[in-house]
Amino acid sequence: MTNNPQRIVWGRATSSNVMKVLWGLGELGLPFERIDVGGAFGKTDTPEYRAMNPTGLVPTLQEDSFTLWESNAILRYLAHVHAANSTLWPAEPRARANVDHWMDAQQTVLNRPMSAVFWGLVRTPADKRDLTAIEASIAETTRAWRMIEAGLSRHDFITGADFTLCDIPWGVHAHRWFGMDYLGLTRPEMPALRAWYDRLCQRPAYRQHVVSTPIM
Ligand SMILES: N[C@@H](CCC(=O)N[C@@H](CS)C(=O)NCC(=O)O)C(=O)O
CATH class of the missing domain: 3.40.30.10 (Glutaredoxin)
Structure with missing residues (x-):
């Protein structure tokens, strides 16, 4: 290179x-x-x-x-x-695998129901929305968020005290999750998830590339 x-x-x-x-x-x-x-x-x-x-x-x-x-x-x-020697993607094999499985889980567990909520509310006109299907997807998405809520109630980022690669895929969707209230999305309280999202919002690169982009 x-x-x-x-x-x-x-x-x-x-x-x-x-x-x-x-x-x-x-x-x-x-x-x-x-x-x-x-x-x-x-x-x-x-x-x-x-x-x-x-x-x-x-x-x-x-x-x-x-x-x-x-x-x-x-x-x-x-x-x-x-960033070979940083905490972003730790070199120690088990720490790295821990980051990796959360990255994979965003794709395999969160992505499908979260996309259904997003498309159902944001990209479908109000009179065409299938509210029953959207409610079911919200319930499934909530179960996915609860998986990271558990760890976030013990430490600042998904795998521990450090921000790592796996905070990125989940964090992108957190902005949408917390940004769809105006469309009538109601969420069960997850205080640690909210605190983590607020923490991400302090990161300049998150604000620039995620928060500042309209949800559309
Ligand atoms: N697993 C792929 C999924 C990529 C994907 O589904 N991209 C969507 C946008 S989020 C896309 O290309 N949709 C069609 C389009 O935008 O034209 C990845 O993580 O990069």
Whole structure:
């Protein structure tokens, strides 16, 4: 890699998975350019984009001649290369595995019901909403949040005292979870989750790439 690699993030800033990468780059203080593709911008179905990312989804990262997709894999790559000795992705195998399984759980446990709540409330007009389905997704999403509430009641971040990579995928969705009140979302009280979200809001990169982006 060159000393100052050219770094490009492909993906619209309103995507939760793109936000993870932008926030991660912000935490690491790495400069990048972002190109709008996906959603209303389209262009993810072109042969050129599919050659970079066969899923046709966003985000895709390019660092010089290296191309990578899957948001959580991108976060791990960035931490490995640019923050090797930090607490962000600890080197000790069990500490690292602990971070990794929470990253995976965002994708496998939280993502589906949380996306259903988000699409049901934010991206569906009021007269077309299936409120029964949305309520069921809220209940399932709540169960997912309770998984991290337990640890957060004992320590400041998901795996312990330090902010790590796994706070990023969950944290992106926390902003949406706490930001949908105006659409009638009611949540059971989870004080440790709320305190963690407030803590994340003190981080400049979170404010810049997650909080400042409209929920849409
Ligand atoms: N597992 C993938 C999922 C990527 C994904 O589903 N991206 C969504 C946006 S959050 C997407 O590309 N949707 C279609 C689009 O925006 O055109 C990742 O974590 O990167």
